[in-house]
Amino acid sequence: xxxxxxxxxxxxxxxxxxxxxxxxxxxxxxxxxxxxxxxxxxxxxxxxxxxxxxxxxxxxxxxxxxxxxxxxxxxxxxxxxxxxxxxxxxxxxxxxxxxxxxxxxxxxxxxxxxxxxxxxxxxxxxxxxxxxxxxxxxxxxxxxxxxxxxxxxxxxxxxxxxxxxxxxxxxxxxxxxxxxxxxxxxx
Numbered sequence: 001x002x003x004x005x006x007x008x009x010x011x012x013x014x015x016x017x018x019x020x021x022x023x024x025x026x027x028x029x030x031x032x033x034x035x036x037x038x039x040x041x042x043x044x045x046x047x048x049x050x051x052x053x054x055x056x057x058x059x060x061x062x063x064x065x066x067x068x069x070x071x072x073x074x075x076x077x078x079x080x081x082x083x084x085x086x087x088x089x090x091x092x093x094x095x096x097x098x099x100x101x102x103x104x105x106x107x108x109x110x111x112x113x114x115x116x117x118x119x120x121x122x123x124x125x126x127x128x129x130x131x132x133x134x135x136x137x138x139x140x141x142x143x144x145x146x147x148x149x150x151x152x153x154x155x156x157x158x159x160x161x162x163x164x165x166x167x168x169x170x171x172x173x174x175x176x177x178x179x180x181x182x183x184x185x186x187x
Contacts, residue, residue, distance in 0.1 A: 022064060022065075022069060022070055022071075022072060022112075022114045023114060023118065023119075023120045023159075023161055024061050024064075024072045024074060024112045024114070024120050024122075025061055025064045025072065026061050026062065026063065026064040026072070027060070027061060028060070028061045028186055029058070029059070029060045029061075029186065029187050030058070030059050030060075030074075030159070030184050030185065030186045030187075031056065031057070031058050031059075031184065031185050031187075032055075032056065032057045032058075032059070032159075032169050032182055032183070032184045033054075033055070033056050033182045033183055033184075034054070034055050034056075034169060034171065034180040034181060034182025034183075035052055035053070035054055035180065035181060035182060036052055036053030036054070036055065036080075036082070036175075036176055036177020036178070036179065036180040037052065037053075037177055037178065037179045037180075038177050038178030038179055039052070039053055039082055039084060039176070039177060039178075040174055040175065040176065040177060040178060041053075041082060041084070041100075041102050041130070041132075041176065047084050047085070047086050048084065048085050048087070049082065049083070049084050050083040050084060050085050050099065051081070051082055051083035052082065052177070053080060053081070053082040053176040053177035053180070054080065054081055054082070055078065055079065055080035055081075055104075055175075055176055055177075055180065055182075056078075056079050056080070057076060057077065057078045057079070057108060058076040058077050058078075059074040059075065059076035059108070059110065060074060060075065060076055061073070061074045061112075062074065062075055066111070067113075070113055070114040070115075071111070071112065071113050071114075072111075072112045073109070073110070073111055073112070074109065074110050074112060074122070074124075075107065075108070075109045075110075076107070076108060076109075077105075077106070077107055077108070078104070078105070078106050078107065078108045078126050078128060078153075079103075079104065079105045079106075080102075080103075080104040080175075080176040081101070081102065081103050081104070082101075082102050082176060082177075083099065083100065083101045083102070084099070084100045084102075085097060085098070085099050085100070086098045086099075086100070095138045096136065096137075096138040097136065097137045097138050098134055098135070098136050098137075099134060099135050099136075099137075100132060100133070100134045101132070101133050101134070102130055102131070102132050102176075103130075103131045104128055104129070104130045104131075104151050104176055105128050105129055105131075106126055106127055106128015106129060106151055106153075107126070107127055107128060108124055108125065108126035108127075108153070109124055109125060110122040110123065110124030110155075110157070111123055111124065118160060118161045118162075119158060119159070119160050119161075120158065120159040120160075120161070120167070121157070121158045122156075122157050122158070122159075123155070123156050123157075124154070124155055124157070125152075125153065125154055125155075126151070126152065126153035126154075126155070126175060127150070127151070127152055127153075128150075128151040128153075129148060129149070129150065129151055130148060130149055130150070130151040131146075131148045132146065132147045132148060132149075133145070133146045133147075134146070134147075152174075153173065153174060153175035153176070154173050154174050154175070155171045155172065155173035155174075155175050156171065156172050156173055157169065157170060157171035157172070157173075158170055158171075159184045161186075164186070165185055165186050165187065166183070166184075166185060166186075167183070167184040167185075167186070168181075168182075168183060168184070169181070169182050169183065169184040170182075
């Protein structure tokens with residue numbers, strides 16, 4: 001019985017010692033650089049990714065202790081790039097290829113909540129502008145086009161800090177990519 005009581009006391013002390021301390025506090029600035037998988041801008045049959053989604057973002061904490069001592073709010077900027085190709089072939093006709101390039105720039109905001117020590121978890125929204133350009137080859141050689149429009153993203157993310165400044169990051173959601181991994185630096 002004493003052993004069980006001692007184990008329970010040790011476990012309780014351990015959980016108390018590792019309680020989460022907020023890693024994203026007012027005035028903190030973080031840059032993220034990531035590579036994505038699962039392009040959300042050009043999907044469907046015939047599409048293939050030529051340059052995977054790459055992105056960078058900057059975020060600053062503007063409010064800490066939003067709901068409690070573990071929550072905060074950050075806002076910042078976002079930029080991303082990806083390139084895809086669409087191939088289409090009809091019997092008796094030449095092949096058709098169309099290459100798309102997307103450059104996205106915008107703003108994003110995230111609600112952070114620290115669940116465990118060194119892990120910054122967050123959920124957020126992005127709003128921006130997507131500049132699209134394209135060019136054709138094959139039976140429509142020389143054809144090109146450009147377009148642009150409003151860009152919207154929603155994401156769930158986490159940064160695990162190996163040091164006070166350096167972290168690994170991951171995001172999942174409807175953004176330039178379904179899944180992103182990368183690095184983050186806080187200054």
